[in-house]
Amino acid sequence: EVQLVESGGGLVQPGGSLRLSCEASGFTFRSYAMTWVRQAPGKGLEWVSAVSGSGGDTYYADSVKGRFTISRDNSKNTLYLQMNSLRDDDTAVYYCAKTEVGVAAPGAWGQGTLVTVSS
Amino acid sequence: QTVVTQEPSFSVSPGGTVTLTCGLSSGSVSTSYYPSWSQQTPGQAPRTLIYSTNTRSSGVPDRFSGSILGNKAALTITGAQADDESDYYCVLYMGRGISVFGGGTKLTVL
Numbered sequence: 072e073v074q075l076v077e078s079g080g081g082l083v084q085p086g087g088s089l090r091l092s093c094e095a096s097g098f099t100f101r102s103y104a105m106t107w108v109r110q111a112p113g114k115g116l117e118w119v120s121a122v123s124g125s126g127g128d129t130y131y132a133d134s135v136k137g138r139f140t141i142s143r144d145n146s147k148n149t150l151y152l153q154m155n156s157l158r159d160d161d162t163a164v165y166y167c168a169k170t171e172v173g174v175a176a177p178g179a180w181g182q183g184t185l186v187t188v189s190s
Numbered sequence: 191q192t193v194v195t196q197e198p199s200f201s202v203s204p205g206g207t208v209t210l211t212c213g214l215s216s217g218s219v220s221t222s223y224y225p226s227w228s229q230q231t232p233g234q235a236p237r238t239l240i241y242s243t244n245t246r247s248s249g250v251p252d253r254f255s256g257s258i259l260g261n262k263a264a265l266t267i268t269g270a271q272a273d274d275e276s277d278y279y280c281v282l283y284m285g286r287g288i289s290v291f292g293g294g295t296k297l298t299v300l
Binding site for chain 1: 224226228230235236237238241242245247277279281283286287288289290291292293294
């Protein structure tokens with residue numbers, strides 16, 4: 072059974088940094104691209120970033136480009152999202168998801184971790 | 191910037207059939223966009239029902255099916271049940287590693 076467990080969320084001040092983790096199990100992690108998706112309170116889903124199985128190719132939404140960095144450690148079956156220069160509008164639940172077709176088509180999802188950016 | 195469009199809301203009677211759609215503000219959706227559909231109930235994580243147009247995720251009942259209808263991707267639910275009342279999101283792959291979600295459809299079963 073595929074399992075994805077996010078961690079690292081919390082309260083951070085505007086301009087601060089946070090690193091999210093997503094620990095994967097139940098599948099051959101290195102064989103799949105992974106993605107981060109977020110959901111602001113009361114809003115819809117927003118695609119944030121994706122990374123290839125090897126970690127060599129990364130992609131970002133314009134809203135986070137230059138501030139967020141996606142990475143992965145295939146030896147630890149773990150996906151990361153380093154978030155810098157955080158803004159109020161980054162407040163959201165962040166989900167990691169396993170993609171089914173290259174970097175497209177999210178399949179299994181984690182339960183999410185809440186990031187709150189506030190002074 | 192291309193926007194992914196979904197009906198904001200839809201209603202269906204118990205036992206009925208409903209088709210939700212996912213389009214583009216400019217252009218037509220094809221299988222090359224690998225349209226995927228996720229279901230989300232309040233306070234829960236999303237659950238993918240369909241990916242890559244018409245592939246059902248493991249454990250998803252065959253009441254849920256995906257297709258391309260005209261110039262849009264479509265999610266059809268047959269034999270609607272009360273617990274199908276949820277938000278439904280489509281996501282399209284735009285190429286160059288980028289995906290975009292639609293705004294979601296709130297489905298009411300009544």
